Amino acid sequence: MAIKMDGKALAAKLRMQIRDEVAILARKPTLAVVLVGDDPASQVYVRNKEKDCEECGILSQGYRLPADTTEKQLLDLIDVLNQNALVDGILVQLPLPNHISEQKVIHAICPDKDVDAFHPFNVGKIVTGEDGFLPCTPAGVMELLKEYQIEIAGKKCVVVGRSNIVGKPMALLLLRESGTVTICHSKTSHLEEITKKADILVSAVGKVGIITGDMVKDGAVVVDVAMNHNAEGKLCGDCIYDEVAAKASYITPVPGGVGPMTRLILMKNTLTAAKMHIKE
Numbered sequence: 001m002a003i004k005m006d007g008k009a010l011a012a013k014l015r016m017q018i019r020d021e022v023a024i025l026a027r028k029p030t031l032a033v034v035l036v037g038d039d040p041a042s043q044v045y046v047r048n049k050e051k052d053c054e055e056c057g058i059l060s061q062g063y064r065l066p067a068d069t070t071e072k073q074l075l076d077l078i079d080v081l082n083q084n085a086l087v088d089g090i091l092v093q094l095p096l097p098n099h100i101s102e103q104k105v106i107h108a109i110c111p112d113k114d115v116d117a118f119h120p121f122n123v124g125k126i127v128t129g130e131d132g133f134l135p136c137t138p139a140g141v142m143e144l145l146k147e148y149q150i151e152i153a154g155k156k157c158v159v160v161g162r163s164n165i166v167g168k169p170m171a172l173l174l175l176r177e178s179g180t181v182t183i184c185h186s187k188t189s190h191l192e193e194i195t196k197k198a199d200i201l202v203s204a205v206g207k208v209g210i211i212t213g214d215m216v217k218d219g220a221v222v223v224d225v226a227m228n229h230n231a232e233g234k235l236c237g238d239c240i241y242d243e244v245a246a247k248a249s250y251i252t253p254v255p256g257g258v259g260p261m262t263r264l265i266l267m268k269n270t271l272t273a274a275k276m277h278i279k280e
């Protein structure tokens with residue numbers, strides 16, 4: 001039976017370290033959190049981020065805009081936040097309503113306030129391995145693997161999912177630690193043949209039950225990034241948990257695995273941004 005990787009506990013521990021670092025800064029860091037529309041999941045995510053800020057001693061400025069906000073209005077707000085020297089980080093919660101181009105919005109955020117690390121400038125730094133903002137979910141996964149002393153160098157790492165937010169940067173961070181990385185996606189044929197070879201399997205698909213026990217090698221480390229709701233409306237990941245946990249050596253639960261770590265890295269990035277801005 002697999003050991004559960006407790007992201008909730010680790011995030012709580014690391015949050016205290018961030019709070020200590022924030023406390024000795026010349027001023028409090030500020031994170032602007034922008035939510036457009038009333039998607040219920042996004043509302044929960046944004047509320048949690050604001051709660052994390054409070055616990056870390058970071059000021060949060062919430063901007064809740066109606067669903068019919070125009071692209072121009074949102075870009076104007078980002079411009080104001082870019083110009084405000086006291087705003088360290090800008091987070092625009094995704095997804096945005098269909099009439100707003102996410103790409104335009106991401107491009108508009110000043111790269112040194114881009115605490116999500118979504119701007120192509122910061123994505124480029126992740127590719128080349130330069131210091132900068134960390135991609136929140138993938139970096140959270142890496143912290144969790146480090147805490148449980150999971151070796152990555154030379155291991156077969158399989159990432160299922162190729163999104164810009166998780167799959168692609170996850171593969172890059174594993175590669176940076178010398179993993180041998182394969183990325184699978186919706187067009188991959190014989191997925192199970194590839195996942196079965198993985199020493200470290202990261203699933204970021206968003207489909208209940210897509211990872212079954214027989215797709216996992218005995219002793220594999222399984223990280224479930226997904227936040228799905230099952231037929232009963234309960235939060236769950238991509239894995240059929242009991243089946244996969246019976247095969248794996250380590251597994252992340254949903255909830256309480258990757259989610260809290262994602263939120264933690266956002267706080268870390270906001271601290272990084274503030275340190276950078278305070279020095280200027």
Ligand code: GUN
Nearest residue numbers: 091092093094095116136
């Ligand atoms: N929506 C889902 N995940 C994320 C994230 O990490 N950042 C933002 N801004 N929106 C998201």
